[in-house]
Amino acid sequence: MININSKIAQFELPYLPYSTSDLEPYISEATMEVHYNKHHRGYVAKLIQALEDSKYEDWPLVELLARASLLGDKIRNNAGGHFNHTLFWSILSPEPIKPYGKLLNQIEAAFESYESFQEQFARKAMSHFGSGWAWLIIDSDGILQLTTTANQDNPLMDVAEQKGYPLFGLDLWEHAYYLDYQNNKADYIDAFWNVLDWTEVSKRHQDALLNIASKIT
Ligand code: MN
Numbered sequence: 001m002i003n004i005n006s007k008i009a010q011f012e013l014p015y016l017p018y019s020t021s022d023l024e025p026y027i028s029e030a031t032m033e034v035h036y037n038k039h040h041r042g043y044v045a046k047l048i049q050a051l052e053d054s055k056y057e058d059w060p061l062v063e064l065l066a067r068a069s070l071l072g073d074k075i076r077n078n079a080g081g082h083f084n085h086t087l088f089w090s091i092l093s094p095e096p097i098k099p100y101g102k103l104l105n106q107i108e109a110a111f112e113s114y115e116s117f118q119e120q121f122a123r124k125a126m127s128h129f130g131s132g133w134a135w136l137i138i139d140s141d142g143i144l145q146l147t148t149t150a151n152q153d154n155p156l157m158d159v160a161e162q163k164g165y166p167l168f169g170l171d172l173w174e175h176a177y178y179l180d181y182q183n184n185k186a187d188y189i190d191a192f193w194n195v196l197d198w199t200e201v202s203k204r205h206q207d208a209l210l211n212i213a214s215k216i217t
Helices: 029-052 060-068 073-090 100-113 114-127 174-181 185-192 198-216
Strands: 132-138 144-150 163-171
Touching: 029 073, 029 114, 029 174, 029 185, 029 198, 073 132, 073 144, 073 163, 100 174, 114 132, 114 144, 163 174, 174 185
Parallel strands: none
Antiparallel strands: 132 144, 132 163
16 A cells, blocks of 8 residues: 555655556556656656755655645656656555445535546546546545646645645546557546545545544634
8 A cells, every 4th residue: 555645655656556467457557567667757756856956855745745836847747746646556456445435425415426426527537638637636624526637736736726635536648548548538537437446545535534623623
């Protein structure tokens, strides 16, 4: 399991808790190899290099995201790229658990049903133009929201139009799906549900609820 808050995950390529072929046929080994070993590794290397040339070297990753507007494009893009991909690997699994418990209840309350939630998420992701990410977030009032961000931005950044704590994100860059689905983004989004693991998503939901409660009381 990847703990993105742990020190080791701050500025290192995280250990992948499955092999690059394990998500087939939904995400191919070829895609995983280039995506994890080339793209993500590149974001980490460029982030470290950009931080070395800056006065933000000691800032934790979440702090870099929260103040992304201050940092210039190189740190913003690579800090986002590192965080987003670390989160992405952690919510995927070859043996995914279906949605359950409190989070499923909240999804059904907010989106009528799990199926309707999936449709609305797909519509949101399809309507995003160009590179970016589609997200399920929980906002500071504890409300579930669907949103997208451009490039490697994310909802933790001060620059995000809709801010919140990401429960999961789907990579909408062509590098995430082009080898497997070419221009059929809708098929890629459909396939994603087969490898999305709600264990990790539910843990993040639980953490967010505790965090929101501690701020209110
Ligand atoms: Mn990517």
